[in-house]
Amino acid sequence: MRPSLHYDVVVLGAGVAGLTAAAKVAEGGARVCVLAKGVGSTHLAPGTLDVLGYTPERVEVPADALPAFVAGRPDHPYALLGVDAISPALDWFAGRIERGPHPGYRYVGNLKRNLLLPTAVGAARPSALVPETMAGGDLRAERPVCVVGLRPLRDFHASLCAANIARLGVEARAVELRLDMDRSEVNALGLARGFDDPVFRRDFVSRLAPQLDGDERVGMPAVLGLRDPHGAWADLEDRLGRPVFEIPTLPPSVPGIRVFDALHAALRAAGGRLVMGSRVAEGEREGTRVTALRSETAGRETYFGARAVVLATGGFASGALALGSDWVVRETVLDLPVRGVPAPGSPRFGAHYFGEQPMARVGVAVDATLRAEGAENVFVAGAALPGAEPWREGSGEGISLTSGHRAAELVLASDGLAAAA
Amino acid sequence: MTEVLHELLRGSLDHCVKCTICETACPVSNVTPLFPGPKYAGPQAERYRVGDEPSVEWSVDYCSGCGICTQVCPQGVKIAEINAQARRKLKQQNGVPLRDRLIARPTVIGRLGTPTARLANASLRSRPLRIAVERVIGIHRDAALPGFARRSFRSWARRHSSPATGRRVVYFHNCGTQYYEPDVGKKTVAVLEHNGYQVEIPKQDCCGLPLQSNGLFDDARKYVLKAARVLAPYARDGALVVGNATSCTLMLKREAREILGLEDDPDLKLVSERTYDVCELLLELHDRGELKTDFHPVDEVVAYHAPCQQQGHGIGKPALELLALVPGLEVRELDAHCCGIAGTYGIKREKYDIAMAAGADLFDQIHASQAGLVACDSETCRWQIEHATQKTSVHPLELLHRAYRLPEPTG
Numbered sequence: 121m122r123p124s125l126h127y128d129v130v131v132l133g134a135g136v137a138g139l140t141a142a143a144k145v146a147e148g149g150a151r152v153c154v155l156a157k158g159v160g161s162t163h164l165a166p167g168t169l170d171v172l173g174y175t176p177e178r179v180e181v182p183a184d185a186l187p188a189f190v191a192g193r194p195d196h197p198y199a200l201l202g203v204d205a206i207s208p209a210l211d212w213f214a215g216r217i218e219r220g221p222h223p224g225y226r227y228v229g230n231l232k233r234n235l236l237l238p239t240a241v242g243a244a245r246p247s248a249l250v251p252e253t254m255a256g257g258d259l260r261a262e263r264p265v266c267v268v269g270l271r272p273l274r275d276f277h278a279s280l281c282a283a284n285i286a287r288l289g290v291e292a293r294a295v296e297l298r299l300d301m302d303r304s305e306v307n308a309l310g311l312a313r314g315f316d317d318p319v320f321r322r323d324f325v326s327r328l329a330p331q332l333d334g335d336e337r338v339g340m341p342a343v344l345g346l347r348d349p350h351g352a353w354a355d356l357e358d359r360l361g362r363p364v365f366e367i368p369t370l371p372p373s374v375p376g377i378r379v380f381d382a383l384h385a386a387l388r389a390a391g392g393r394l395v396m397g398s399r400v401a402e403g404e405r406e407g408t409r410v411t412a413l414r415s416e417t418a419g420r421e422t423y424f425g426a427r428a429v430v431l432a433t434g435g436f437a438s439g440a441l442a443l444g445s446d447w448v449v450r451e452t453v454l455d456l457p458v459r460g461v462p463a464p465g466s467p468r469f470g471a472h473y474f475g476e477q478p479m480a481r482v483g484v485a486v487d488a489t490l491r492a493e494g495a496e497n498v499f500v501a502g503a504a505l506p507g508a509e510p511w512r513e514g515s516g517e518g519i520s521l522t523s524g525h526r527a528a529e530l531v532l533a534s535d536g537l538a539a540a541a
Numbered sequence: 542m543t544e545v546l547h548e549l550l551r552g553s554l555d556h557c558v559k560c561t562i563c564e565t566a567c568p569v570s571n572v573t574p575l576f577p578g579p580k581y582a583g584p585q586a587e588r589y590r591v592g593d594e595p596s597v598e599w600s601v602d603y604c605s606g607c608g609i610c611t612q613v614c615p616q617g618v619k620i621a622e623i624n625a626q627a628r629r630k631l632k633q634q635n636g637v638p639l640r641d642r643l644i645a646r647p648t649v650i651g652r653l654g655t656p657t658a659r660l661a662n663a664s665l666r667s668r669p670l671r672i673a674v675e676r677v678i679g680i681h682r683d684a685a686l687p688g689f690a691r692r693s694f695r696s697w698a699r700r701h702s703s704p705a706t707g708r709r710v711v712y713f714h715n716c717g718t719q720y721y722e723p724d725v726g727k728k729t730v731a732v733l734e735h736n737g738y739q740v741e742i743p744k745q746d747c748c749g750l751p752l753q754s755n756g757l758f759d760d761a762r763k764y765v766l767k768a769a770r771v772l773a774p775y776a777r778d779g780a781l782v783v784g785n786a787t788s789c790t791l792m793l794k795r796e797a798r799e800i801l802g803l804e805d806d807p808d809l810k811l812v813s814e815r816t817y818d819v820c821e822l823l824l825e826l827h828d829r830g831e832l833k834t835d836f837h838p839v840d841e842v843v844a845y846h847a848p849c850q851q852q853g854h855g856i857g858k859p860a861l862e863l864l865a866l867v868p869g870l871e872v873r874e875l876d877a878h879c880c881g882i883a884g885t886y887g888i889k890r891e892k893y894d895i896a897m898a899a900g901a902d903l904f905d906q907i908h909a910s911q912a913g914l915v916a917c918d919s920e921t922c923r924w925q926i927e928h929a930t931q932k933t934s935v936h937p938l939e940l941l942h943r944a945y946r947l948p949e950p951t952g
Contacts, residue, residue, distance in 0.1 A: 397612030419794030
């Protein structure tokens with residue numbers, strides 16, 4: 121007897137793309153199982169949904185900039201997905217957050233206007249859809265900013281953040297508060313647990329309030345709670361009598377964990393399953409279809425049978441793509457053909473870290489319906505898609521979300537599934 | 542341990558990119574400053590644990606060994622396994638307290654307790670005695686300790702004969718079933734037989750997991766190899782190995798091979814490949830359309846908690862999918878990571894409070910779920926849940942047994 125379980129759809133990867141695809145497919149009535157090697161990008165990313173930030177000029181109105189952007193880049197994921205696919209995906213996501221496990225917590229924004237939010241070092245980040253708890257940080261508003269540093273939290277330097285905000289033309293200064301935490305090293309998660317506690321918040325406010333001036337708004341590292349972030353944020357605004365906003369931190373990202381929790385909750389509510397710590401070693405094929413995935417479960421292998429597969433395993437950083445010393449790029453799970461590998465003799469990497477990096481545009485070769493080349497029931501979503509430079513474009517989350525959402529629609533409409541669901 | 546395997550586990554630390562994802566999931570480091578977290582104690586501190594030189598880092602004793610860090614690591618670092626070996630090194634260096642030597646041997650305790658169950662259980666309920674035990678041995682006075690059954694599972698199994706069907710499984714019933722919850726074992730056998738399995742129940746001992754998690758690797762190897770010698774002949778004969786304690790089956794499937802370095806033992810390898818958690822087996826049966834689904838309605842709201850070590854199997858949550866087949870049963874999935882107990886961790890005097898704090902999210906979710914019952918696959922987790930929430934906790938199999946309307950077990 122071969123250890124096996126059968127699902128309508130198996131999704132590989134538990135980042136934004138994978139969880140979005142899985143939850144939406146499950147909502148469509150299919151039996152879904154997500155297999156993930158580990159937790160994905162959510163816990164590392166700031167939790168904002170950046171659709172298009174730079175073309176390379178900074179984008180004010182994504183809806184206006186997108187048509188020309190994709191016209192000039194026919195190989196870009198947005199060109200493949202169609203600009204019209206973005207808004208429905210944003211709406212779907214915002215809806216899952218509102219129905220999610222954090223009462224009152226919601227996202228604001230749309231393609232009509234990018235918000236301009238400060239990063240942890242006070243640089244401006246153009247973002248289309250953001251947690252309401254961050255929206256008050258929009259640097260297009262002139263209201264002065266007081267950045268509050270929390271002393272036990274390493275890697276968040278309020279004075280650096282404030283100085284850089286000031287360079288962008290918004291009056292800003294920093295205040296450092298030493299919080300009495302019972303350990304030497306506190307990360308964002310430990311502080312978030314603190315801010316979930318009303319007593320902790322009251323003490324915090326009583327120490328911060330006397331140090332605030334005039335009509336300053338308060339920028340804080342994004343640690344305002346994991347259980348009830350809306351409640352914590354609203355409570356602070358209420359007690360301080362002024363706008364409060366979160367600034368994304370270095371990992372672990374509390375707003376990112378909230379995204380994971382909300383999408384996982386949507387998946388479970390629709391009857392989908394998530395298996396964490398499951399390394400998929402290869403796919404089993406019948407002709408041009410992948411019929412099962414071999415996962416290295418404890419003690420032996422288990423085969424997860426599937427009518428359709430969504431590959432949302434990411435790019436080089438997650439190990440989904442690997443570059444050999446022979447300059448051959450491999451897709452490591454299903455050994456699918458890739459696209460975009462720089463031709464011999466042409467530049468593979470650039471000297472500037474944030475500049476053009478041709479090798480990073482490599483992805484799994486897909487057709488216009490996101491199907492992997494040579495595997496008709498494998499749909500590709502997220503950073504596994506070729507053609508994007510998310511770090512230059514400010515487009516990573518938008519691509520992940522939109523492609524995950526679109527992949528789900530295509531899966532549900534595909535041959536093997538329409539009958540099953 | 543084989544050096545090659547140790548180097549493989551150790552080598553995985555080079556994949557650590559310090560992303561902190563393990564820290565977000567660690568039940569222990571999130572509630573106590575005594576454990577700085579899996580990343581710090583694991584991939585970081587491991588670089589300073591050199592060969593036979595004394596360990597320079599002591600906090601790893603506060604790691605509970607739940608294994609969640611390895612499950613969530615996106616880079617494939619064997620964090621929990623590295624920490625289990627570091628803990629062993631620390632214990633070798635500093636000595637293992639009598640208490641840990643005792644609680645790591647459930648069969649020894651069971652053999653003493655079961656024949657004198659009435660007296661032993663009365664003692665467990667005696668406050669002055671528990672305070673004395675805490676002072677002398679170091680088992681926390683409030684820790685959840687199960688009551689001994691009057692008759693062991695074995696004494697029933699010896700007289701039980703399973704109808705010959707040709708579809709054989711060999712049942713690894715674990716110490717919890719043997720000495721504390723024989724009815725869970727009888728129900729497991731009944732459900733398997735109801736589904737056409739012929740259940741063999743050989744005389745058996747502990748799988749060695751408690752010894753391993755208390756750093757007593759040599760003794761743990763003896764126990765797990767003894768279990769492998771008992772089970773392997775059945776497996777060689779075509780039978781699957783089935784267990785109802787997800788920690789013990791994980792020990793057989795993977796942990797003994799990886800952590801104790803027994804990768805090459807042929808008996809253990811065979812047993813490991815053929816071992817099933819009982820819910821895993823039944824779900825695969827259902828997947829093939831062969832599970833009996835003559836379930837009667839069970840009018841009950843049940844909260845389900847998947848134990849950490851159940852999650853370590855990498856098979857999802859089969860119990861949830863099985864319980865969903867029972868009409869009338871409303872199952873609420875809990876997503877808190879850990880109940881805190883981690884086998885013997887939470888009963889230790891110095892760790893009891895940490896374990897209770899680590900489980901607080903789960904206990905809150907249980908109360909919020911308004912469920913009357915909590916289903917959970919691991920016995921120590923069930924005892925911890927009952928202790929902390931005052932709610933009855935059952936193995937998912939017990940609910941299936943009820944839904945099949947199989948006869949209640951007798952002596």
